[in-house]
Amino acid sequence: MSHPSRLAIIGAGPIGLEAALHASRAGMDVTLLERGRVAENVQRWGHVRLFTPFGMNSSELGRSALREQGRNLPDDDALLTGAEFVEHYLQPLSELPELRQGLHEEADVFTIGRSGTWKGDLIGNPQRGNAPFRILVRDAASERMVEADVVFDCTGTFGNHNWLGDGGIPCPGELDYGCDIEHGLPDLAGDARAEYAGRHTLLVGSGYSAATNLVALAGIAAETPETRITWLTRRSGTTPVTLIDDDPLAERKRLTATANDLATRSDGPVDWLPGHSVTALTPADDDDGFEVTVRSLSDGTERTFPVDRIIANVGFRPDRSIYEELQVQECYASQGPMRLAAKLLGETSADCLVQPTPDADLLTNPEPGFYILGSKSYGRNSRFLLQTGLQQIHDVLSLLPSGAATG
Ligand SMILES: Cc1cc2nc3c(=O)[nH]c(=O)nc-3n(C[C@H](O)[C@H](O)[C@H](O)COP(=O)(O)OP(=O)(O)OC[C@H]3O[C@@H](n4cnc5c(N)ncnc54)[C@H](O)[C@@H]3O)c2cc1C
Numbered sequence: 534m535s536h537p538s539r540l541a542i543i544g545a546g547p548i549g550l551e552a553a554l555h556a557s558r559a560g561m562d563v564t565l566l567e568r569g570r571v572a573e574n575v576q577r578w579g580h581v582r583l584f585t586p587f588g589m590n591s592s593e594l595g596r597s598a599l600r601e602q603g604r605n606l607p608d609d610d611a612l613l614t615g616a617e618f619v620e621h622y623l624q625p626l627s628e629l630p631e632l633r634q635g636l637h638e639e640a641d642v643f644t645i646g647r648s649g650t651w652k653g654d655l656i657g658n659p660q661r662g663n664a665p666f667r668i669l670v671r672d673a674a675s676e677r678m679v680e681a682d683v684v685f686d687c688t689g690t691f692g693n694h695n696w697l698g699d700g701g702i703p704c705p706g707e708l709d710y711g712c713d714i715e716h717g718l719p720d721l722a723g724d725a726r727a728e729y730a731g732r733h734t735l736l737v738g739s740g741y742s743a744a745t746n747l748v749a750l751a752g753i754a755a756e757t758p759e760t761r762i763t764w765l766t767r768r769s770g771t772t773p774v775t776l777i778d779d780d781p782l783a784e785r786k787r788l789t790a791t792a793n794d795l796a797t798r799s800d801g802p803v804d805w806l807p808g809h810s811v812t813a814l815t816p817a818d819d820d821d822g823f824e825v826t827v828r829s830l831s832d833g834t835e836r837t838f839p840v841d842r843i844i845a846n847v848g849f850r851p852d853r854s855i856y857e858e859l860q861v862q863e864c865y866a867s868q869g870p871m872r873l874a875a876k877l878l879g880e881t882s883a884d885c886l887v888q889p890t891p892d893a894d895l896l897t898n899p900e901p902g903f904y905i906l907g908s909k910s911y912g913r914n915s916r917f918l919l920q921t922g923l924q925q926i927h928d929v930l931s932l933l934p935s936g937a938a939t940g
Pocket residue numbers: 543544545546547548549566567568569570571572573574575578581582583584585590640641642643687688689690691718742855906907908909917918919920922
């Protein structure tokens with residue numbers, strides 16, 4: 534492959550933007566395709582505070598490039614909200630001259646193939662790499678084809694939610710009425726407050742998103758006492774969220790402790806329903822809310838009760854449709870690319886700061902020149918951290934013909 538290689542990066546989230554900067558500094562010809570706005574997914578949870586500090590979430594190269602432009606940056610130990618991270622770092626990154634030129638917003642990648650080479654051709658053969666990638670991009674008005682020699686899929690998983698129903702499949706009613714279920718992090722202290730105040734919400738899930746929503750809903754209940762929350766978790770230990778011993782991330786520790794305390798005290802607005810799953814939902818008679826049926830995972834007993842709102846923080850999954858014509862080997866459990874997934878399956882710590890040793894080979898898969906980076910590289914595994922993605926960029930660039938790793 535002659536240099537500079539044409540690199541297409543799909544997704545201008547934190548990892549796509551950083552990858553674009555690092556690759557263009559390494560001399561690659563970069564096109565960055567983003568279906569929405571810059572950092573679209575982070576903007577959707579902009580009111581939430583990150584629990585890792587700014588210095589862990591940004592690269593040395595990114596910070597120095599912005600300082601060269603005269604930008605003031607947050608302190609390395611600052612805990613920013615998603616919106617502040619976008620405003621003070623990600624948006625300015627996207628405006629750097631080397632990114633601006635190749636960045637296309639509102640450019641939705643539909644799917645990727647290889648010119649003259651079908652999925653079943655040259656199985657696992659490096660010669661597939663001689664055929665350029667063909668990327669079908671759609672915007673509001675048109676469709677076009679982008680060609681590239683190397684592709685980084687940095688499209689994340691946020692927005693592609695798992696199902697609420699028992700066993701991870703939709704429960705009866707979920708397909709028809711699921712559009713009224715919230716899967717993300719509504720701004721419960723802001724725009725979304727009125728929708729939940731004085732209502733009964735069913736909150737499902739036991740991760741940090743559920744904990745964040747629970748604490749915010751309890752905040753509403755403190756001001757509007759009729760507000761009630763039923764917190765349903767599959768987990769049936771002594772607390773809903775796993776507390777990490779000696780957690781070094783103070784914000785995560787505080788969130789976990791507050792949510793667990795709210796769930797386990799008897800005098801608050803929260804009714805914790807451990808060891809249950811959702812088996813059916815139907816719309817309420819007045820069309821505002823649901824009748825929900827839940828089942829005990831230990832003895833199989835079922836009960837049905839009305840709720841006004843449902844927030845299902847049941848995780849996200851990768852959208853694999855964009856690479857389904859390529860030769861990508863996936864993990865049967867996490868749907869992440871196989872080599873990295875196999876390594877991650879061996880990690881049992883509850884702390885996502887504990888990560889496998891970086892290894893560039895883990896990012897390769899049978900399709901030459903195609904790499905899945907960022908949160909999508911973890912598939913359904915929710916332990917991804919931005920600092921892992923920053924390391925991946927360094928690793929993947931060291932694999933490319935230029936040996937183009939940057940600092
Ligand atoms: C609420 C929340 C808090 C988090 N807090 C932390 C934290 O404190 N520390 C930490 O390290 N990590 C945290 N994470 C995890 C992770 O770091 C973030 O999810 C981060 O945004 C992942 O970055 P990414 O670039 O991989 O993906 P994303 O930010 O999801 O970006 C993917 C981009 O791809 C675009 N896209 C998707 N499909 C297409 C397509 N077909 N064509 C074109 N573009 C497409 C999307 O619009 C989006 O802009 C948090 C996650 C969440 C949800």
